[in-house]
Amino acid sequence: MKIAVDAMGGDLAPQEIVKGAVQAATSLGVEIALVGQPSELEAVAREAGLPAPGVEIVAASQKVEMTDHPSSVLRQKKDSSLALAAALVQKGDAEALVSAGNTGATMAFSLFSFGRLPGVERPAIAIPFPTTRGFCVLIDGGANVEVKPRYLLQFAQMGSLYAQNVLGWSNPKVALLNIGFEPEKGTPTLQEAYKLLTASQLNFVGNIESRDLPFGQAEVVVTDGFSGNLILKLAEGLGIAIMDMLKAEIAGSGLDVKLGAYLARSAFRGLKTRISYEEYGGALLLGLNHPTVICHGSSRARAIFNAIRVAKESLEQDVAGKIAALMQLESQGVKNSYDHEAGSDHNRVG
C-alpha cells in the first residue's frame, strides 16, 4: 500500500511533513511517495530523517500556495507537488492522497485526478470535532457552501460508514445540526433533510443544537459546508481566546493565583491535548474513488502521521467501496440495511 504525500503543503512544510511521513513509513507499514521540490527536500533531509526505507521521493517543480485560488491551480500549477501527488493516485502508483496545503486546491486536484464515486452527488469533508466524550464526526466541514436535502442525506450515509469502518463505532448516532430540536426548525432544506434522514436506515436521533455539539450526544453530525466551516473555525478561535482571557486574568492576579496556575499547568496541557486537532488525523474527503486526507495548515509531524494512518485505515476498510455499494443500492430504490440492528434506539438527542 502506497500513499502519496504532498511534502510542500502546510505552514511547516516540508520539514514537519517529511518527518511525519518518515515516521508513518517506519511504524505503519505503508510506503510513501513523498512529492516535493528537490532543493527544499534536500535542505531538511538530514533532520527529517531522509533517506528512509519505504519513502520514495518524487520531484515537483512547483508548489501550491495557501493563497492560490482552487479555480486557477488546475491550469497553473500542473507540476506542483499537490498535482503530481494526485496524479500518482490517478495512475494507480499510489492509493491515497495526504496534504496539509490549500484545502480548496486539494479538493480540486482530487476531484480532477481520481474523481468522485458513482452515485455520490457531492463529496464532503468529514472532520473530527472534540467533545467532552472524545470527538464526533462533523460532515460537511467546508466542501459545499450550498446543499440540497439529498446531499445532506448522503453526507450522513458517508459519515456513518466512515465512523463504523474507520473509527470502529457501532451503529453511530446521526444528528442534523439545526437551531432547534423540532423537525420544522431551520431552513426548508433542513426540514426536508430531516424527513429523508428519518426515513433512512441510519440511526438518526434528530436535530442537534450547536450548544450541545461539544457534549457528544451524537457521533455523526450532518451540516452544510458553510455552517460546518463556521463551527470548526469558531471552536478553534474560541479555544485560543478562552485561554488568552484566562492568561490575562492570571497575569492580573496576585502571586497565589500565579503559583496556582503554575502548579496546575499539567491540567492545562491535558486540556490542550484533548482539543488539539493533531491527534485526530485531519479531515477525510469522502465520496471520492480514493481517500484524500486534508490536514490542518499548521500541522506538525504528529498530525501528518495520524493523517496517513487514517488514509491507511480507510483503504484497509475499503470505505470508498462501501460508499459506492450503498449509493448503488439507494439508486436502485432498495433500502440499505448495512449494519442495521433491529430495535436499535432512535431516541432523540437532548
Place this chain on the structure above:
Amino acid sequence: MKIAVDAMGGDLAPQEIVKGAVQAATSLGVEIALVGQPSELEAVAREAGLPAPGVEIVAASQKVEMTDHPSSVLRQKKDSSLALAAALVQKGDAEALVSAGNTGATMAFSLFSFGRLPGVERPAIAIPFPTTRGFCVLIDGGANVEVKPRYLLQFAQMGSLYAQNVLGWSNPKVALLNIGFEPEKGTPTLQEAYKLLTASQLNFVGNIESRDLPFGQAEVVVTDGFSGNLILKLAEGLGIAIMDMLKAEIAGSGLDVKLGAYLARSAFRGLKTRISYEEYGGALLLGLNHPTVICHGSSRARAIFNAIRVAKESLEQDVAGKIAALMQLESQGVKNSYDHEAGSDHNRVG
C-alpha cells in the same frame, strides 16, 4: 419613562425578574410595569422587594411557556404576562418591553403589538458576543433564518446605529461573517451583501471568519439568523465544555494540580465574568417602533437589571427614531451621512 417587564418569562421567573426590576426602578430612575400572575408574584414579593416605589403591578392570568410555539401564542396566550406587557407598549402606557421568556414569542408579540419601523424589511436581534477586547455586537442573533442581501445591509445599519448610540462606540467597524476574507467567498447572498456594504457609508472592513470573531477586530458583525444562532449557542456550549474538560483534567491529577487549581480559582471566576451574558444586558430586537430586550432564559436579577438599562438607553438615544430616519433617507436614494467622518479607515479585518 416606563418599561414593561414580563415577570413570568425565564427559568428563574418570577423571583429573579422581580428583583432585577426592583433594582432598576430604584437606581436607574425608570418606572416599571411588572406584568405577572398575581399569586406567583405574591409568593416572591417579600424576598424580591415588593412593593417598591416606581414598580406598578399589572395582573395577567396566563404565562407563555418556553415550549410554546410563536405561531400559536398570539391566539392562545392573549392574557399572558408577555402579551399584556407588549400591549402596554402598544397603548403608550410603557415605552419598551423586557422579557427573559420564549424568544420567538417575544418577537411575535412585539411585532404584533407595536410593529416594525417604516422602511425596515426585517427586525433583527443585536446581541453582544464576548471577545478578548470586551465584546462585539452580532446581528442577527436568530430572528431571520433566511435573509436577502438587502436585509444584511439593514442589519449592519441598525447594528451600527445601536453601537454608536447605546454603546457609545464611534464609527464602529462593521464586518460580514463569512468563510473567507475574499469578496467572492460564501453564498451568492453574502457576495451581494459584500457589494452593498462596500457601497454603503458604513465603516465596512470586509469579511470576518468565525475563527477571528472572539478577538474583536470588528465591532459589529453581520450575519443571517441561522448562522448567528449557531455561533452564539456554540460559544455558550464550548465555554461550558472547555471548563468541564479542565475540571476533568484537574480531578484526574495529583494533589499539586488540585492545590494549584484551588489557588487560581479567582482567575477562573474572572474568566467566567468576562464571558457571562449577564453583564451585557441581553439581546436588543432592532427595527421595531419600540425597544424590545430579550434576556437569556436563565437570567438572574443582574441580567434583568442590565436589560432594563439597555432599554432605557435605547429610548434616551432614540435608536428607533434614528433607524427610521436612516431608512427613509435610503428609500429616497440619498446616501446617508450619519456620523460618517471623512478619512475614516476602511481597512480590512485580519
